[in-house]
Amino acid sequence: MTQVLNVTRNDVGQFEITDLSGKLIEGPFDTNAAAWKALDRRDNDSANRPDKPRSSKKVLWGKPERKSKRARRKEKRLQEKQEHRMKENAAKAPTWIRNVAAAKFDPAGVRAYRDAKLGTFGAASEVRRIDPAEYLAEKARRGEV
Template sequence: MTVIETESGFVVVDGDKVLAGPFPTSAEAWRAADRLDGSPISPAEKRADWISNKILSSGPMPIAPKKKTKRERKQAKAAANAPRWVRDIAAAKFDPHGNRNGNVPVQQGKVPLNRIREMWAA
């Protein structure tokens, strides 16, 4: 009894009779040949078979959430512990358009309403 490589993989043959196969690797084919011979299986090999079958039968690994960096964790913790007035100011100052200088974009030739109020109040 021996193992030969064919186009479809490795097979266990005895003379010109195919006994088992095809297997993707030579090691798997030789393991099958040992089983056919009736060789005893070592406890370590039994355990390895059991573990690999258990892992393969459980399906694909679940997708774990990506780890945050230490800096991101510290920022999230600090933001959660901030007093309410700090959170309110941060929410009020948030500008999705990115106007960082605090000025409201003005159309050409028009004065903002708050500027008009300032002029009349003076």
């Protein structure tokens, strides 16, 4: 015969597992989730499994296996080869690809290159810093007005 159990709230606000007559089976629990978890545990323990001692030891799923020294050395050698191959391929890349990569990874370097390329005609040139009043005064002194 199956026993019907309910999760109910008591006067204090805690949750309890009770049977149909209202008799306390297990509890009190602080949260509703804790009470339902205990109820599920109770259902699974009694119906599906025979009694067995439970271990409180945590199961470490996916624990990495220890590799042998030989395997680690081989993996390291492969990684070094791959890095070397990447560097060789990067050196063989066309100029436009290298410039795009340099712009992406070194924007300050691109700015320095761009500013040096502008020379004396860029935004930082001396021509741009002339005061208009001084310029007109100099022009008037020469008689070019």
